Amino acid sequence: MTAVSASTNTIPGVSPDIYSAADFAQIARIIYSAAGIVLPQGKAMLVYSRIAPLVRAAGSVTFSKYIELIGEDAAELNKAVAALTTNHTFFYREAHHFDHLRTELRPRLIEKLRHRQPVRVWSAGCSSGEETWSIVMTLLGADRSDGVNLARGDLRVLASDIAPHAIKKAEAATYPAKDLKPVPEELRRAWTTESGDQVVMADAMRQIVRFRLLNLHGDWPIKGQFDFIFCRNVMIYFDNPTKERLVKRFSDVLAPGGFLYIGHSERVTGPAANDFQLVGPTIYRRRAA
Known part of the structure; x- marks a missing residue:
């Protein structure tokens, strides 16, 4: 699991200027409020990998800017929620x-x-x-x-x-x-x-x-x-x-x-x-x- 340090506000391997522990915590709160999905700390890098393309596509540069965007734009919030859902399934499962x-x-x-x-x-x-x-x-x-x-x-x-x-x-x-x-x-x-x-x-x-x-x-x-x-x-x-x-x-x-x-x-x-x-x-x- 990826360590997320609240005290240093850093996530190993990612510049805190781009994506910080505080950014992850805020995204986790937003996604929970919007869709009921729980994102524990171990999902910090999963969130980074799935949301980073949306950050770039929106021209937001940083995750904090993107968080501001999804707070104002319902369509963009829906994109973020969809990106963080898991779609693993198969025929005749169970x-x-x-x-x-x-x-x-x-x-x-x-x-x-x-x-x-x-x-x-x-x-x-x-x-x-x-x-x-x-x-x-x-x-x-x-x-x-x-x-x-x-x-x-x-x-x-x-x-x-x-x-x-x-x-x-x-x-x-x-x-x-x-x-x-x-x-x-x-x-x-x-x-x-x-x-x-x-x-x-x-x-x-x-x-x-x-x-x-x-x-x-x-x-x-x-x-x-x-x-x-x-x-x-x-x-x-x-x-x-x-x-x-x-x-x-x-x-x-x-x-x-x-x-x-x-x-x-x-x-x-x-x-x-x-x-x-x-x-x-x-x-x-x-x-x-």
Whole structure:
């Protein structure tokens, strides 16, 4: 970990005239306030490496000048927040979640669609889209004809992230073929098309997904309730009070009996914990009111 000395206000290897311990501390406070992301002292050089290009692009020269800019310019603040998010993800990550979705939840959702009832899904913190497309392929199933009929029903998937570059990649819906190896072959065959060494998601899937920029720490322009929510490996960047507030907000927008899927190192805690029943590894069911 990089040592940050409050007493000397220096970070080893970086001129304090450009980037100081005080600059890091101020950026950490701003990012926490804006997005709930915690940046411990060991992240000082990560902050430097990710924010330095923005400092140069803005013509700010020093980090202190750039801090003044993001205090006045919301668009520039959003760039800084996006630069400090982690977008590591992959297809069919934590496969037991998709097994549960396929065997336990999907049959009920199919019944809802066949009775012309709405089905609403949220991939919160969707990053570059691998999670979202894994969800949709699992929902639509291995039979392409049946899946297309399901997609024509009242089925909508919200996929949100705070980083514009991640949303752009997710919307493009094109990935290296090797990245889809974890996806069951029958789903790949039904819902993707290979073009050279790239794979493209089928139009029938793309039509039911809405990718949106959304800060989980901010306002949610959301109406109605969700049948299930995936929010995995997002809360690891938050402190406990922020996690607990987020879980409560998820509880408020989940339909009774709906499911919340979270990351393998995350847990539901705090005031909303009584709203949920643990039904599988990091799978929680919203209790009836």
